[in-house]
Amino acid sequence: MQTWPLQSLTMEQAQSKQFQLVDIICQHFPGSEFLNAGDFGLVPGLNQPQMTRRIESVLADFFGAPAAALVQGAGTGAIRSGLAALLNTGESLLIHDAPLYPTTAVIAEQMGLTLIRADFNQLEEVKRAIELYQPKAALIQHTRQKMDDAYDLQEVIGCFNQHGLPSLTDDNYAVMKVARIGCECSATLSTFSCFKLFGPPGVGVVVGSEKVVNVVRQSMYSGGSQIQGFQAMEALRGLVFAPVMHAVQAQVNDSLVAELITGAVPQVKDAFIANAQSKVLLVEFHQSIAEQVLEKSQQLGALPYPVGAESKYEIPPLFYRVSGTFRQSDPTLEQRMIRINPNRSGAQTVLRILRESCEGL
Numbered sequence: 001m002q003t004w005p006l007q008s009l010t011m012e013q014a015q016s017k018q019f020q021l022v023d024i025i026c027q028h029f030p031g032s033e034f035l036n037a038g039d040f041g042l043v044p045g046l047n048q049p050q051m052t053r054r055i056e057s058v059l060a061d062f063f064g065a066p067a068a069a070l071v072q073g074a075g076t077g078a079i080r081s082g083l084a085a086l087l088n089t090g091e092s093l094l095i096h097d098a099p100l101y102p103t104t105a106v107i108a109e110q111m112g113l114t115l116i117r118a119d120f121n122q123l124e125e126v127k128r129a130i131e132l133y134q135p136k137a138a139l140i141q142h143t144r145q146k147m148d149d150a151y152d153l154q155e156v157i158g159c160f161n162q163h164g165l166p167s168l169t170d171d172n173y174a175v176m177k178v179a180r181i182g183c184e185c186s187a188t189l190s191t192f193s194c195f196k197l198f199g200p201p202g203v204g205v206v207v208g209s210e211k212v213v214n215v216v217r218q219s220m221y222s223g224g225s226q227i228q229g230f231q232a233m234e235a236l237r238g239l240v241f242a243p244v245m246h247a248v249q250a251q252v253n254d255s256l257v258a259e260l261i262t263g264a265v266p267q268v269k270d271a272f273i274a275n276a277q278s279k280v281l282l283v284e285f286h287q288s289i290a291e292q293v294l295e296k297s298q299q300l301g302a303l304p305y306p307v308g309a310e311s312k313y314e315i316p317p318l319f320y321r322v323s324g325t326f327r328q329s330d331p332t333l334e335q336r337m338i339r340i341n342p343n344r345s346g347a348q349t350v351l352r353i354l355r356e357s358c359e360g361l
Helices: 011-028 050-062 074-086 102-110 123-133 153-162 210-218 229-260 290-299 324-329 347-358
Strands: 067-072 092-096 114-118 137-141 167-170 189-193 203-208 268-275 279-285 318-321 337-341
Touching (some): 050 229, 067 074, 074 203, 137 153, 153 167, 290 318
Parallel strands (some): 092 114
Antiparallel strands (some): 279 337
Protein backbone atom coordinates (compact mmCIF):
# COMPACT_ATOMS: atom_id res chain seq x y z
CA MET A 1 0.00 0.00 0.00
CA GLN A 2 1.41 3.37 -0.98
CA THR A 3 0.84 6.69 0.78
CA TRP A 4 2.09 10.20 0.22
CA PRO A 5 2.61 11.70 3.68
CA LEU A 6 3.69 15.29 4.13
CA GLN A 7 7.43 15.88 4.31
CA SER A 8 8.42 16.26 7.96
CA LEU A 9 10.97 18.80 9.10
CA THR A 10 14.46 17.52 9.74
CA MET A 11 15.83 18.11 13.22
CA GLU A 12 17.91 20.99 11.87
CA GLN A 13 14.88 22.58 10.21
CA ALA A 14 12.82 22.11 13.38
CA GLN A 15 15.47 23.81 15.48
CA SER A 16 15.58 26.65 12.96
CA LYS A 17 11.81 27.18 13.35
CA GLN A 18 12.13 27.20 17.12
CA PHE A 19 14.99 29.71 16.99
CA GLN A 20 13.08 31.90 14.52
CA LEU A 21 10.04 32.02 16.80
CA VAL A 22 12.14 32.84 19.86
CA ASP A 23 13.91 35.62 17.93
CA ILE A 24 10.54 37.17 17.03
CA ILE A 25 9.43 36.85 20.67
CA CYS A 26 12.55 38.79 21.72
CA GLN A 27 11.62 41.60 19.32
CA HIS A 28 8.12 41.88 20.82
CA PHE A 29 9.01 41.34 24.50
CA PRO A 30 12.01 43.34 25.75
CA GLY A 31 13.48 42.69 29.18
CA SER A 32 11.31 40.86 31.68
CA GLU A 33 8.02 41.48 29.83
CA PHE A 34 7.83 37.88 28.66
CA LEU A 35 7.84 36.75 32.31
CA ASN A 36 4.19 37.66 32.58
CA ALA A 37 1.06 35.57 32.97
CA GLY A 38 -1.04 37.94 30.83
CA ASP A 39 -3.97 40.26 31.42
CA PHE A 40 -7.75 39.93 31.35
CA GLY A 41 -10.64 41.87 29.87
CA LEU A 42 -11.62 44.27 27.12
CA VAL A 43 -8.95 46.98 26.89
CA PRO A 44 -10.44 50.17 25.36
CA GLY A 45 -9.36 50.56 21.78
CA LEU A 46 -8.50 46.87 21.41
CA ASN A 47 -11.61 45.21 22.79
CA GLN A 48 -9.40 42.35 23.95
CA PRO A 49 -6.56 41.75 26.42
CA GLN A 50 -3.33 43.56 25.53
CA MET A 51 -1.26 40.38 25.87
CA THR A 52 -3.52 38.52 23.49
CA ARG A 53 -3.11 41.18 20.81
CA ARG A 54 0.63 41.22 21.37
CA ILE A 55 0.92 37.47 20.88
CA GLU A 56 -1.27 37.66 17.78
CA SER A 57 1.34 40.06 16.37
CA VAL A 58 4.08 37.51 17.14
CA LEU A 59 2.11 34.81 15.31
CA ALA A 60 1.50 37.05 12.30
CA ASP A 61 5.20 37.87 12.05
CA PHE A 62 6.24 34.25 12.45
CA PHE A 63 3.94 33.01 9.68
CA GLY A 64 4.71 35.99 7.43
CA ALA A 65 1.08 37.12 7.38
CA PRO A 66 -0.57 40.54 7.77
CA ALA A 67 -2.68 39.52 10.78
CA ALA A 68 -3.61 36.75 13.22
CA ALA A 69 -6.41 36.22 15.72
CA LEU A 70 -6.68 33.80 18.64
CA VAL A 71 -10.17 32.34 18.91
CA GLN A 72 -12.22 30.08 21.17
CA GLY A 73 -12.99 26.51 20.14
CA ALA A 74 -9.53 25.22 19.17
CA GLY A 75 -9.12 24.12 15.53
CA THR A 76 -12.84 23.69 14.96
CA GLY A 77 -13.49 27.20 16.27
CA ALA A 78 -10.79 28.60 14.00
CA ILE A 79 -12.28 26.90 10.93
CA ARG A 80 -15.79 28.01 11.92
CA SER A 81 -14.78 31.65 12.38
CA GLY A 82 -12.68 31.62 9.23
CA LEU A 83 -15.47 30.20 7.06
CA ALA A 84 -17.99 32.61 8.57
CA ALA A 85 -15.68 35.50 7.64
CA LEU A 86 -15.33 34.26 4.05
CA LEU A 87 -18.88 33.08 3.35
CA ASN A 88 -22.49 33.95 4.00
CA THR A 89 -25.05 31.33 4.97
CA GLY A 90 -26.09 29.18 2.03
CA GLU A 91 -23.19 30.08 -0.26
CA SER A 92 -21.03 27.51 -2.04
CA LEU A 93 -17.75 26.05 -0.81
CA LEU A 94 -15.29 24.07 -2.93
CA ILE A 95 -13.86 21.04 -1.10
CA HIS A 96 -11.79 17.95 -1.90
CA ASP A 97 -13.76 14.95 -3.15
CA ALA A 98 -13.16 12.91 -0.01
CA PRO A 99 -14.82 12.27 3.37
CA LEU A 100 -15.01 15.62 5.14
CA TYR A 101 -13.57 15.78 8.65
CA PRO A 102 -16.62 15.32 10.94
CA THR A 103 -16.38 18.61 12.85
CA THR A 104 -15.92 20.50 9.58
CA ALA A 105 -18.95 18.72 8.12
CA VAL A 106 -21.01 19.99 11.07
CA ILE A 107 -19.88 23.57 10.38
CA ALA A 108 -20.86 23.25 6.72
CA GLU A 109 -24.28 21.92 7.72
CA GLN A 110 -24.83 24.64 10.31
CA MET A 111 -23.99 27.34 7.75
CA GLY A 112 -26.20 25.70 5.13
CA LEU A 113 -23.30 25.67 2.69
CA THR A 114 -23.56 24.10 -0.74
CA LEU A 115 -20.56 21.79 -1.07
CA ILE A 116 -18.90 21.53 -4.45
CA ARG A 117 -16.51 18.59 -4.68
CA ALA A 118 -13.48 18.18 -6.91
CA ASP A 119 -10.51 15.84 -6.73
CA PHE A 120 -7.66 18.07 -5.51
CA ASN A 121 -5.22 15.46 -6.81
CA GLN A 122 -6.32 16.48 -10.32
CA LEU A 123 -5.77 20.20 -10.95
CA GLU A 124 -7.70 20.17 -14.23
CA GLU A 125 -10.74 18.89 -12.35
CA VAL A 126 -10.33 21.67 -9.77
CA LYS A 127 -10.18 24.28 -12.55
CA ARG A 128 -13.32 22.88 -14.22
CA ALA A 129 -15.24 22.90 -10.93
CA ILE A 130 -14.30 26.54 -10.25
CA GLU A 131 -15.26 27.66 -13.76
CA LEU A 132 -18.48 25.63 -13.86
CA TYR A 133 -19.87 26.23 -10.36
CA GLN A 134 -18.15 29.52 -9.37
CA PRO A 135 -17.89 28.77 -5.64
CA LYS A 136 -17.47 31.66 -3.20
CA ALA A 137 -14.51 30.10 -1.34
CA ALA A 138 -12.45 26.92 -1.06
CA LEU A 139 -11.46 24.77 1.91
CA ILE A 140 -8.37 22.60 1.70
CA GLN A 141 -7.18 20.23 4.42
CA HIS A 142 -3.40 20.32 4.60
CA THR A 143 -3.09 16.71 5.81
CA ARG A 144 -4.59 13.76 3.98
CA GLN A 145 -8.26 12.82 3.89
CA LYS A 146 -7.77 9.65 1.81
CA MET A 147 -4.87 7.23 1.85
CA ASP A 148 -4.05 7.90 -1.80
CA ASP A 149 -4.09 11.69 -1.53
CA ALA A 150 -0.95 13.20 -3.03
CA TYR A 151 -1.92 16.77 -3.87
CA ASP A 152 0.62 19.54 -3.41
CA LEU A 153 -0.81 22.27 -1.16
CA GLN A 154 0.92 25.17 -2.91
CA GLU A 155 -0.15 23.98 -6.37
CA VAL A 156 -3.81 23.67 -5.35
CA ILE A 157 -3.81 27.06 -3.61
CA GLY A 158 -2.13 28.53 -6.70
CA CYS A 159 -5.03 27.18 -8.77
CA PHE A 160 -7.53 28.85 -6.43
CA ASN A 161 -5.63 32.14 -6.65
CA GLN A 162 -5.50 32.05 -10.46
CA HIS A 163 -9.28 32.11 -10.41
CA GLY A 164 -9.55 34.75 -7.66
CA LEU A 165 -11.04 32.21 -5.25
CA PRO A 166 -10.50 32.94 -1.52
CA SER A 167 -9.27 29.88 0.37
CA LEU A 168 -9.05 28.58 3.91
CA THR A 169 -6.50 25.95 4.85
CA ASP A 170 -7.18 23.53 7.68
CA ASP A 171 -3.58 23.28 8.89
CA ASN A 172 -4.28 21.09 11.92
CA TYR A 173 -1.64 18.35 12.30
CA ALA A 174 0.69 20.18 9.90
CA VAL A 175 1.80 23.32 11.77
CA MET A 176 5.40 23.12 13.04
CA LYS A 177 5.80 19.76 11.27
CA VAL A 178 6.25 20.96 7.71
CA ALA A 179 8.13 23.80 6.06
CA ARG A 180 5.11 26.00 5.24
CA ILE A 181 1.43 26.17 6.07
CA GLY A 182 -1.42 27.49 3.95
CA CYS A 183 -1.03 31.25 4.49
CA GLU A 184 2.69 30.88 3.70
CA CYS A 185 1.59 29.35 0.37
CA SER A 186 -0.68 32.37 -0.37
CA ALA A 187 -3.94 30.98 1.01
CA THR A 188 -6.33 33.65 2.29
CA LEU A 189 -6.40 32.10 5.77
CA SER A 190 -4.71 29.36 7.76
CA THR A 191 -6.54 27.85 10.71
CA PHE A 192 -5.27 25.48 13.40
CA SER A 193 -5.50 24.43 17.04
CA CYS A 194 -2.93 25.40 19.69
CA PHE A 195 -4.05 22.36 21.70
CA LYS A 196 -2.30 20.14 19.14
CA LEU A 197 0.85 22.22 19.67
CA PHE A 198 1.28 21.74 23.44
CA GLY A 199 -0.92 24.73 24.21
CA PRO A 200 -4.06 25.02 26.37
CA PRO A 201 -7.37 23.39 25.46
CA GLY A 202 -9.79 25.45 23.44
CA VAL A 203 -7.48 27.97 21.74
CA GLY A 204 -7.43 28.23 17.95
CA VAL A 205 -5.57 30.46 15.49
CA VAL A 206 -6.75 32.23 12.34
CA VAL A 207 -3.86 33.80 10.43
CA GLY A 208 -3.70 35.44 7.02
CA SER A 209 -5.48 38.31 5.27
CA GLU A 210 -5.83 41.39 7.50
CA LYS A 211 -9.23 42.21 6.01
CA VAL A 212 -10.64 38.75 6.73
CA VAL A 213 -8.99 38.45 10.16
CA ASN A 214 -10.61 41.78 11.08
CA VAL A 215 -14.00 40.28 10.19
CA VAL A 216 -13.19 37.44 12.60
CA ARG A 217 -12.33 39.99 15.31
CA GLN A 218 -15.63 41.81 14.81
CA SER A 219 -17.49 38.60 15.61
CA MET A 220 -15.82 38.43 19.06
CA TYR A 221 -17.25 41.54 20.68
CA SER A 222 -17.98 40.21 24.18
CA GLY A 223 -15.44 39.48 26.89
CA GLY A 224 -16.55 35.87 27.08
CA SER A 225 -15.59 35.29 23.45
CA GLN A 226 -12.02 36.53 23.95
CA ILE A 227 -8.88 34.50 24.48
CA GLN A 228 -7.51 35.93 27.71
CA GLY A 229 -3.90 36.99 28.11
CA PHE A 230 -2.85 34.01 30.20
CA GLN A 231 -4.29 31.61 27.59
CA ALA A 232 -2.43 33.40 24.82
CA MET A 233 0.85 33.18 26.76
CA GLU A 234 0.35 29.47 27.36
CA ALA A 235 -0.36 28.92 23.66
CA LEU A 236 2.81 30.75 22.65
CA ARG A 237 4.98 28.82 25.11
CA GLY A 238 3.68 25.52 23.76
CA LEU A 239 4.31 26.60 20.19
CA VAL A 240 8.00 27.17 20.94
CA PHE A 241 8.51 23.51 21.87
CA ALA A 242 6.36 22.02 19.10
CA PRO A 243 8.75 21.84 16.11
CA VAL A 244 11.57 19.95 17.83
CA MET A 245 9.19 17.62 19.69
CA HIS A 246 7.42 16.75 16.45
CA ALA A 247 10.73 16.23 14.63
CA VAL A 248 11.74 13.73 17.31
CA GLN A 249 8.40 11.98 16.84
CA ALA A 250 8.96 11.83 13.07
CA GLN A 251 12.35 10.18 13.61
CA VAL A 252 10.77 7.57 15.89
CA ASN A 253 8.12 6.81 13.25
CA ASP A 254 10.81 6.30 10.60
CA SER A 255 12.69 3.92 12.91
CA LEU A 256 9.52 1.92 13.54
CA VAL A 257 8.79 1.52 9.83
CA ALA A 258 12.34 0.28 9.23
CA GLU A 259 11.97 -2.30 12.03
CA LEU A 260 8.49 -3.53 11.15
CA ILE A 261 8.96 -4.00 7.41
CA THR A 262 11.92 -6.28 8.15
CA GLY A 263 9.85 -8.62 10.33
CA ALA A 264 10.33 -7.31 13.86
CA VAL A 265 6.75 -8.39 14.66
CA PRO A 266 5.68 -11.51 12.67
CA GLN A 267 1.96 -10.68 12.78
CA VAL A 268 2.59 -7.39 10.92
CA LYS A 269 2.12 -7.52 7.16
CA ASP A 270 3.10 -3.93 6.39
CA ALA A 271 3.87 -0.62 8.07
CA PHE A 272 4.01 2.85 6.61
CA ILE A 273 3.64 6.52 7.47
CA ALA A 274 0.51 8.44 6.58
CA ASN A 275 -1.20 11.67 7.52
CA ALA A 276 -4.35 10.24 9.01
CA GLN A 277 -4.93 13.11 10.02
CA SER A 278 -1.92 13.42 12.27
CA LYS A 279 1.24 11.96 10.78
CA VAL A 280 1.23 8.48 12.27
CA LEU A 281 2.43 4.94 11.81
CA LEU A 282 -0.15 2.69 10.15
CA VAL A 283 0.29 -1.01 10.93
CA GLU A 284 -1.44 -3.61 8.76
CA PHE A 285 -1.77 -7.18 10.05
CA HIS A 286 -1.86 -10.45 8.11
CA GLN A 287 -5.04 -11.38 9.97
CA SER A 288 -8.06 -9.39 11.18
CA ILE A 289 -6.67 -8.91 14.70
CA ALA A 290 -6.78 -5.11 15.01
CA GLU A 291 -9.47 -5.09 17.68
CA GLN A 292 -7.68 -7.64 19.88
CA VAL A 293 -4.35 -5.84 19.55
CA LEU A 294 -5.91 -2.54 20.60
CA GLU A 295 -7.58 -4.10 23.62
CA LYS A 296 -4.38 -5.76 24.83
CA SER A 297 -2.15 -2.74 24.16
CA GLN A 298 -4.15 -0.69 26.68
CA GLN A 299 -3.20 -3.14 29.42
CA LEU A 300 0.46 -2.65 28.50
CA GLY A 301 0.49 1.14 28.85
CA ALA A 302 -0.64 2.43 25.45
CA LEU A 303 -3.17 5.23 25.40
CA PRO A 304 -6.55 3.93 24.15
CA TYR A 305 -7.76 7.23 22.66
CA PRO A 306 -6.46 10.72 21.93
CA VAL A 307 -7.07 13.79 24.09
CA GLY A 308 -6.26 16.50 21.59
CA ALA A 309 -4.25 14.34 19.20
CA GLU A 310 -0.71 15.31 20.24
CA SER A 311 -1.68 17.56 23.11
CA LYS A 312 0.62 18.20 26.06
CA TYR A 313 -1.33 15.59 28.02
CA GLU A 314 -0.42 12.73 25.68
CA ILE A 315 2.92 11.25 26.74
CA PRO A 316 2.69 7.43 26.28
CA PRO A 317 2.20 6.09 22.74
CA LEU A 318 -1.30 5.98 21.29
CA PHE A 319 -2.62 2.71 19.83
CA TYR A 320 -5.91 3.56 18.10
CA ARG A 321 -8.22 2.63 15.26
CA VAL A 322 -7.61 4.23 11.87
CA SER A 323 -9.20 7.64 11.35
CA GLY A 324 -12.87 8.08 10.54
CA THR A 325 -12.19 9.55 7.09
CA PHE A 326 -9.95 6.58 6.24
CA ARG A 327 -12.60 4.13 7.50
CA GLN A 328 -15.20 5.80 5.32
CA SER A 329 -12.98 5.40 2.27
CA ASP A 330 -12.32 1.69 3.07
CA PRO A 331 -14.41 0.09 5.89
CA THR A 332 -12.27 -3.09 5.87
CA LEU A 333 -9.33 -1.19 7.36
CA GLU A 334 -10.92 -1.24 10.82
CA GLN A 335 -10.34 -4.99 11.23
CA ARG A 336 -6.83 -5.29 9.84
CA MET A 337 -5.09 -2.01 10.55
CA ILE A 338 -4.31 0.28 13.50
CA ARG A 339 -2.58 3.61 13.82
CA ILE A 340 0.17 4.28 16.30
CA ASN A 341 1.36 7.68 17.40
CA PRO A 342 4.58 7.39 19.46
CA ASN A 343 3.89 10.73 21.14
CA ARG A 344 6.86 11.21 23.48
CA SER A 345 7.93 7.55 23.60
CA GLY A 346 10.82 5.84 21.82
CA ALA A 347 10.69 3.14 19.16
CA GLN A 348 11.58 0.33 21.59
CA THR A 349 8.61 1.11 23.82
CA VAL A 350 6.25 0.96 20.86
CA LEU A 351 7.77 -2.28 19.58
CA ARG A 352 7.57 -3.90 23.02
CA ILE A 353 3.88 -3.05 23.42
CA LEU A 354 3.10 -4.14 19.85
CA ARG A 355 4.93 -7.48 20.19
CA GLU A 356 3.26 -8.34 23.48
CA SER A 357 -0.14 -7.28 22.16
CA CYS A 358 0.23 -9.62 19.18
CA GLU A 359 1.40 -12.67 21.16
CA GLY A 360 -0.86 -15.66 20.63
CA LEU A 361 -2.93 -13.97 17.89
